[in-house]
Amino acid sequence: MTRITKYGLPSTEYIPLFAVADYRMEVGMGVTLYSALRNLGEGYGLDIHLLSGAVGWPALQKLQKSLQSLKKPFRLSVFPISDKQFKGFHSFANTSLFTYARFLFQDMFPHLRKVIYLDVDVLVLGNLAELYSTPLGENLLAAAVGRGTSRADHCWGILNYKELGIPPETPYFNAGVLVMDLEAWRRENFAKRCMDYAEKYPELCIFWDQTVMNTLLAGRFTHLDQKWNQQFNGPDKSFTREGIFHYCGPDKPWNFTNTLPQELNELYYDEIDRTAYRGWRPSPQISLVLRFIRKTKKMIYGF
Numbered sequence: 001m002t003r004i005t006k007y008g009l010p011s012t013e014y015i016p017l018f019a020v021a022d023y024r025m026e027v028g029m030g031v032t033l034y035s036a037l038r039n040l041g042e043g044y045g046l047d048i049h050l051l052s053g054a055v056g057w058p059a060l061q062k063l064q065k066s067l068q069s070l071k072k073p074f075r076l077s078v079f080p081i082s083d084k085q086f087k088g089f090h091s092f093a094n095t096s097l098f099t100y101a102r103f104l105f106q107d108m109f110p111h112l113r114k115v116i117y118l119d120v121d122v123l124v125l126g127n128l129a130e131l132y133s134t135p136l137g138e139n140l141l142a143a144a145v146g147r148g149t150s151r152a153d154h155c156w157g158i159l160n161y162k163e164l165g166i167p168p169e170t171p172y173f174n175a176g177v178l179v180m181d182l183e184a185w186r187r188e189n190f191a192k193r194c195m196d197y198a199e200k201y202p203e204l205c206i207f208w209d210q211t212v213m214n215t216l217l218a219g220r221f222t223h224l225d226q227k228w229n230q231q232f233n234g235p236d237k238s239f240t241r242e243g244i245f246h247y248c249g250p251d252k253p254w255n256f257t258n259t260l261p262q263e264l265n266e267l268y269y270d271e272i273d274r275t276a277y278r279g280w281r282p283s284p285q286i287s288l289v290l291r292f293i294r295k296t297k298k299m300i301y302g303f
Contacts, residue, residue, distance in 0.1 A: 012073040014047040015040075015132045016115040018180075020081075020101045022053030027254055027277055028120040029055065031268065034066045034275045035124040037074055044129045045073025049109065051081050053098045062276035069276075079108070090202040100209045102175075103194045106185040113183040119176035121252055123245040123268055131179060131228055131244075140184045141213075142222035143173035144229035147236060149207075158215050159204050170219040175210040176246045177229040179222075190216070237261055256282040 017036060021029040029050070037046050052060075060078060067074050081104070083097040102117060109115075116132055118124070134142045148154075152161040153168035161168060185191055194212045198205055205211045230239045233249025237260070245267070251258040253268035272280055 012045040013043060014045045014073070014075065015128060016047045016049065016109075016112050017128070018049045018051070018102075018105060018115050018117045019120055020051040020053075020098050021055055021120045022096050022098050023055055023059075024096070025120045026055055026059035027272070027280060028252070030059070030063050030066055030275050030277055031271050032118055032120045032122050032124065033063060034070070035271050036118065036128055037067055037070055037072055038274070039124050039127055040072060041127040041129045045075070046128070048074060048076045049115075050076065050078045051098070051101050051104070052078050053081060053083060053096070066275040066277075086198075088202065089198045090205040090208060100195075100198060102178075102209055103191045103198075105180065106182045106191045109182065110186075113181060115180050115182060117178040117180055118244075119246065119248070121247045122176060123247070123271055125241060125245065126227070126243040131177075131224075134179050134222065134224065136179065136181045136184070136222050138184070139220060139222045140181055140188065140190055140217065142179040142224050143175060144177065144224040144226050145171050146174040147226075147231040148233055149174075152214070152219075156206055158211065158218075159206060160201075160215075164215070164218070166215075166218045171221075171223070172214050173210075173221055174229055174231055174246070174248065175213060176231070176248055177224070177244055179224070232260060232264065237264070239264070254282045256284045258282075 019029065019032060033048060040046060064076065067076065081098070081101055086097040086100045089097060089100055105115065114132070116128060136142055149156045149172050151168060151172055152158040152166050152170040154172065157172045158166060161170070193216055194209065197216060198209065198212050225243070227240060227243030229244055229246050231246045231248050232251060239245065245264065247253055247260070251260050253260065253265050258265070269281065272278065
């Protein structure tokens with residue numbers, strides 16, 4: 001573990017926040033974590049656990065500088081991880097196997113119970129203290145139903161729902177924003193069950209760990225209000241300026257050719273300009289220097 005910094009008062013209530021990123025998502029990581037802290041309510045701080053796949057020290061320094069500029073309570077701990085344990089799992093194109101790292105939380109952090117998880121392609125506009133207060137009851141997690149894939153019988157949903165006896169109308173959640181009860185995960189040995197399923201049936205895990213969790217939970221999750229995971233990977237790109245924007249799918253603000261509404265791009269760029277990445281904008285092509293760095297890291301780390 002590498003603890004980068006700690007800023008705050010002993011009386012602050014810290015909310016455990018988890019994120020996973022590799023070197024290809026450094027800007028997104030910076031925007032996600034900065035926006036989460038910037039919009040956090042008074043009296044709260046963030047205890048950030050960043051699981052890092054070769055995220056460079058310069059990017060971590062920019063993240064630290066960005067967070068410190070807010071003068072709000074936070075703790076940032078970085079945990080280097082490898083994707084070797086996920087090598088047999090499903091992935092395609094340039095998808096990162098690190099998405100499966102969510103299955104590591106329950107055992108890596110035995111002292112934690114309730115946590116928030118965010119994908120690093122989200123922009124936080126709401127107070128995460130409100131999200132954290134979501135009651136989970138007996139459920140292992142809270143999530144928002146997918147905007148595109150919303151049912152088990154969707155073509156990208158649970159492919160074997162009939163064989164498993166899962167009703168076709170079973171709701172299917174998007175896993176980019178989660179409130180997780182890690183104590184309940186441990187009680188049900190859920191992480192191991194997920195890992196075993198992902199390894200045994202990679203051809204069924206069309207959306208990686210998201211598919212695995214939806215399959216094994218079969219609708220047993222607490223429903224979050226859609227404002228906490230406003231997804232833009234389908235024809236419906238309506239949104240409200242609250243909660244969390246999730247730029248899931250291929251249309252990312254850092255992709256030069258994205259087809260997002262201009263307002264959504266501008267919101268993201270405005271947030272970038274508040275961070276140490278001020279002035280950064282997507283380029284029509286990756287520079288030769290960045291190509292070299294990424295190729296070198298791929299040779300070293302294998303992803």
